[in-house]
Amino acid sequence: MGPNTSMVFAGIELDTVQGECRLPQDKLLRCRSLIDTFLVRRKVMPKEIQSLVGTLNFACIVVVPGRAFLRRLIDLTKGIKKPNFYIRLTKEVKADLLVWKQFLDSYNGKTHFMDAIWHSSESLCLFTDAAGSLGYGGIFSSHLFFGEWPADWEVLNIAVLELFPIMLALEVWGHYLSNKQCCCRQRKDLMVL
Incomplete structure (x- = not known):
């Protein structure tokens, strides 16, 4: 068996032949599943939003344009002091999640290695x-x-x-x-x- 050109390091799959880094399949499925769950719900708890934000923030390592579509999710948790308080998901937040879903489906969590210059x-x-x-x-x-x-x-x-x-x-x-x-x-x- 020869050397491997693809490996997972710190939760990101690196592929030296294709020159790209991507989310491993299990993380990609987890992101899609979480987004689908949020899209069908009307209200969620702050800890659920924080968990989704953390997962998608990690995905931003390779889904670079995704960071702009986290702001509304983060803003939903501002000023909430009660952990069992339910927060209503706005249509704008759901639109951002649909953009995320599109990124994960078509962009597939892949990015090529950026030029250092x-x-x-x-x-x-x-x-x-x-x-x-x-x-x-x-x-x-x-x-x-x-x-x-x-x-x-x-x-x-x-x-x-x-x-x-x-x-x-x-x-x-x-x-x-x-x-x-x-x-x-x-x-x-x-x-x-």
């Missing part, structure tokens, strides 16, 4: 910009896109308009940026990604 927009040659009255554009190396705003968008806040070409750049060129750590910052005259 932080890339700037200059090193990637990736720039976006928006002008409230004119439109938007983006450049990535020798590729570019640009467009005019729909008439009803011209009244939107410039911060929203600046975000649009960034999101479009990620949609169009995101596969080139996978597993890279990129710094997004704003300069006076240019939104840089």
Whole structure:
């Protein structure tokens, strides 16, 4: 028997051939089961929420975008002093749990090893910009896109308009940026990604 290229370390399965870390099958099933239980209930105790938050927080090691969808669950337990008090699960909390379920089903708890180097927009040659009255554009190396705003968008806040070409750049060129750590910052005259 030769060397193994996959092993579980500290509760995370590491696979050197596929270059990814993922939740082991038992942890993935536990997360799904807990979420399903919460989705059918109307009220839960604080310790049950804390247990779910702890489980999902651990899963955030490999399900990186999941952390943003824990905030409402954590907020439910704030100010609760009685351990046997039942807390109502809001529709927003359940919507967050559905997002978690989607992450676990389609993302499957996998993430590739991230590049250790932080890339700037200059090193990637990736720039976006928006002008409230004119439109938007983006450049990535020798590729570019640009467009005019729909008439009803011209009244939107410039911060929203600046975000649009960034999101479009990620949609169009995101596969080139996978597993890279990129710094997004704003300069006076240019939104840089």
